[in-house]
Amino acid sequence: MPELPEVETVRDGLDRLVVGAVVRDVEVFREYSVRRHDGGPGSFRDQLAGRRLSAAVRRGKFLWLPLEEAATVQPVQPVQPEPVEAYPAAALLAHLGMSGQLLVRGAVLSGEQTPTAVLGDEPGRATAADDWRHPHLRVRLHLTGAPSGARYLDFVDQRTFGHLSVQDLVHDHVPTRGSATPPSAVPAGHGSDLPLLPEPVAHIARDLLDPNLDLDDLVRRVRRRRTQVKRALLDQTVLSGVGNIYADEALWRARVHWARQTDKLRVADVRRVLDSAAEVMREALAQGGTSFDELYVNVNGQSGYFDRSLAVYGRENEECRRCGALVRRDAFMNRSSFSCPVCQPAPRTRTP
DNA sequence: CATGTTTCCTGTCTGC
DNA sequence: TGCAGACAGGAAACAT
Structure with missing residues (x-):
């Protein structure tokens, strides 16, 4: 996409x-x-x-x-x-x-x-x-x-x-x-x-590559919400630019499960998720300028040039690049969430 | 008001 | 081989 x-x-x-x-x-x-x-x-x-x-x-x-x-x-x-x-x-x-x-x-x-x-x-x-x-x-x-x-x-x-x-x-x-x-x-x-x-x-929030983004304020706004962390990441009015793919990648890097409640996350966890999202998007952008020419047009359902760098997205039952456990896929908002069951332990109360 | 769910669309893939 | 159904997903529109 x-x-x-x-x-x-x-x-x-x-x-x-x-x-x-x-x-x-x-x-x-x-x-x-x-x-x-x-x-x-x-x-x-x-x-x-x-x-x-x-x-x-x-x-x-x-x-x-x-x-x-x-x-x-x-x-x-x-x-x-x-x-x-x-x-x-x-x-x-x-x-x-x-x-x-x-x-x-x-x-x-x-x-x-x-x-x-x-x-x-x-x-x-x-x-x-x-x-x-x-x-x-x-x-x-x-x-x-x-x-x-x-x-x-x-x-x-x-x-x-x-x-x-x-x-x-x-x-x-x-x-x-x-x-x-x-x-x-x-x-x-x-x-x-x-x-x-x-x-x-006009109602869309700033994105993570916006030099005028107030990160501390964003952390507060995320934690003020009462929803799953991935829903917050995808919410336009909270933060823009993150889609399903980069949300999963950011959560994996930050070792946070997508169903964790935002209001129960520590400040450091939220900050790590946001830093990870910014990081993965910067890496994709850096690759975007060079190697995507033959693949970028093939946006018919695949993520294209960044495929090789993806850690969890689209990798159901493949090994986690960090610990080797098999990546799992859960239904989420009429689509999918990919995560590592070991690196990203699911919260107790919510079990999809 | 805040949060959750449905809907729009087309081409590809899967399973019967 | 055909064909219905699942799937992919951003965000507006709608529902709770």
Whole structure:
């Protein structure tokens, strides 16, 4: 799945290849993929055409490109009063769901940039400025004026849990510790202290790679909850960016069972779980830049390039890399939890 | 209000 | 060989 490290890799690629480009046209092949856009495909197209993609920003697994009016390519529409804010008032918001990809086509890559390592394009088709349409192509943005020469930004999504929309930028609904603070990847030169987020992201908590995350506060908020620790890890309003895979990996590293109650965990345990989650995601991100090119596109149910490094996820009845016990799998929230029965002893009262 | 459960979707895999 | 059912999962929507 594209989790935080994968989304960050994509964000970085968009930053280098499509930021600065102007959207010339939009094709929506699957209406469902823009279901969260208010107004439908026609409105989606209208709100993008003629706008410049001015930055690439991420929080958790949400990714967005703030929009600016393009001075050169003005769409034919009535003149509207300019917003006073210097920061863009709207953004193209993307969530990759579990199988979404953003593929840049036609970019001329320079130097060290490996074509296929940038945005998960397919080997052999990576550099060509072709019009080839992926079987799961849902939305295509036609670009012009990209410094990289990128012609298309393709949204490809097999299982269609991902989505695109144009959203107003609003102030953070859940500022950490009282004061409004900026999102994690605020573009340079855009007033980095302006805490503007797409509306659907405004209630999403900061992620573990956010330099402005208050870790002590997060520990307190986790322990204040009365639920299983893994539920807390997956809760958007507590912490963003952690999915089922990295939750299991973090808990294994921290030697904490997924069903432990948050309000009974010690501060040191919670801190260790969070540190482990940050660590495993940083490692995945580090690998994401290099070795995933031939595998990253294969997000059809497998975790892809990071597979080899996984300690427990998807390894039912295989040996724990630490103690050799057989990894167990439990049903959890209509999915699975993987854990080591020895390293991560289950709490007494709750026995699934 | 806080927490738990269901639902959306498509392609692959398993078992009968 | 076919085909129903299980499975994968983020997060909104709904339920308790």
